[in-house]
Amino acid sequence: MCFHGVVLFLLCSKILLGEEKNPVFSWIKDGVTVTSLIVQDVVARSPERAIFVNYTEIGVTVDDKSLTQRFVTQNQNWRNEWGSRLYLLNNDRTNYETFDLRNKELSFDVDVSSLVCGLNGALYMIEMPKNGGAEGSAFGTGYCDAGGGGTDSEKLACTEIDLWEGNKEATHLASHSCSRTGQFSVGEGKYCAIGGCTMNPYRYDHSFYGYGSSYTVDTSKKFTVVTQFLTSASGNLNEIRRLYVQKGKVVSAPAISNGAMSYSSITDAFCEAAGVSNSPLQNVSNSLEMGHVLSFSLWASDDGAGMDWLNSGKNGRCPENSEAAKRTKLVKSNPGAHVTWSNLKVGAINSTFTRDGGDGSGSLLVRSSLSTLVCIFILLLTLFV
Numbered sequence: 001m002c003f004h005g006v007v008l009f010l011l012c013s014k015i016l017l018g019e020e021k022n023p024v025f026s027w028i029k030d031g032v033t034v035t036s037l038i039v040q041d042v043v044a045r046s047p048e049r050a051i052f053v054n055y056t057e058i059g060v061t062v063d064d065k066s067l068t069q070r071f072v073t074q075n076q077n078w079r080n081e082w083g084s085r086l087y088l089l090n091n092d093r094t095n096y097e098t099f100d101l102r103n104k105e106l107s108f109d110v111d112v113s114s115l116v117c118g119l120n121g122a123l124y125m126i127e128m129p130k131n132g133g134a135e136g137s138a139f140g141t142g143y144c145d146a147g148g149g150g151t152d153s154e155k156l157a158c159t160e161i162d163l164w165e166g167n168k169e170a171t172h173l174a175s176h177s178c179s180r181t182g183q184f185s186v187g188e189g190k191y192c193a194i195g196g197c198t199m200n201p202y203r204y205d206h207s208f209y210g211y212g213s214s215y216t217v218d219t220s221k222k223f224t225v226v227t228q229f230l231t232s233a234s235g236n237l238n239e240i241r242r243l244y245v246q247k248g249k250v251v252s253a254p255a256i257s258n259g260a261m262s263y264s265s266i267t268d269a270f271c272e273a274a275g276v277s278n279s280p281l282q283n284v285s286n287s288l289e290m291g292h293v294l295s296f297s298l299w300a301s302d303d304g305a306g307m308d309w310l311n312s313g314k315n316g317r318c319p320e321n322s323e324a325a326k327r328t329k330l331v332k333s334n335p336g337a338h339v340t341w342s343n344l345k346v347g348a349i350n351s352t353f354t355r356d357g358g359d360g361s362g363s364l365l366v367r368s369s370l371s372t373l374v375c376i377f378i379l380l381l382t383l384f385v
Ligand SMILES: *[C@@H]1O[C@H](CO)[C@@H](O)[C@H](O)[C@H]1NC(C)=O
Pocket: 019, 054, 055, 056, 057
């Protein structure tokens, strides 16, 4: 009893004094609230593999169900003075939260209103080792992606699903399959579909997505992004469907015509019509079954043309190969740039969004002040027991 009191005392003073090392982030899984920890990819930021991360300094703030990443960060000791890459860690810090979204959907609200051309706020799923590999998920290690983007000497590749890559001018949904599941070095002769099968609405409809009320999805305001992972009767992923919800209106991704066919979601038929035959959804399905890790990232390229695949030419209205889109320029010109993710939900198809746009966020204030009250109560108790 007394021991529990001491533990609770320590825990509560941590909460009240704001000493929590990893920010606590709440999300909803099948209707139930889950609290996870946010962990920064330490290897990506610090060659010294510094264990202590001051999340305020790297521009990361969490308020219950809402996570903000700032582009410009403060800490001079880190390798980078920009961006962050974060994962969801379980409460006992042993494993990342993993997601198998076959026959499920994932939704979140996003605010990209301050992300100009060249900035990329990304929320994606990768088949990272759930224990983080050698050093452990508590350190944010084990990164891999379809481009073999691991940051260490050994770059690791794995299947990647980009639920969201975007700024206020352009957005992109993509699946990148690999020739096998797990993580592997590209040198093994295995490969991933680096270009992947992508869906960017600008390619088909210039008025669908952009900043201002004339666009179907208006990026000057927050909106909800729903991604559905539909399966065949045997449970294999065969379609990735995108919906947007804004001002209580549900909007599907624009239909894409190719010859006599029309597509409004990612399927093998769509990918083939788009000229991508090497990214079969069956392979993505096999990888999802192993469990994917969620990655929240805000980044820019040091090359002015580095984000053209997302927002320029046929992909968007941003100028191509622009000097202003270089990371060093963006850091100076956009001190306030940030992305905010909130109301992350995973559940059965059609269960995580409503047509009236209600999301229960009105209870947020009440709940956080309640937990403070409970803590003060426990503190008082431990003083008297
Ligand atoms: C984190 O950094 C901020 C800004 O530099 C500082 O005010 C705060 O005390 C630091 N927090 C910890 C726990 O060191």
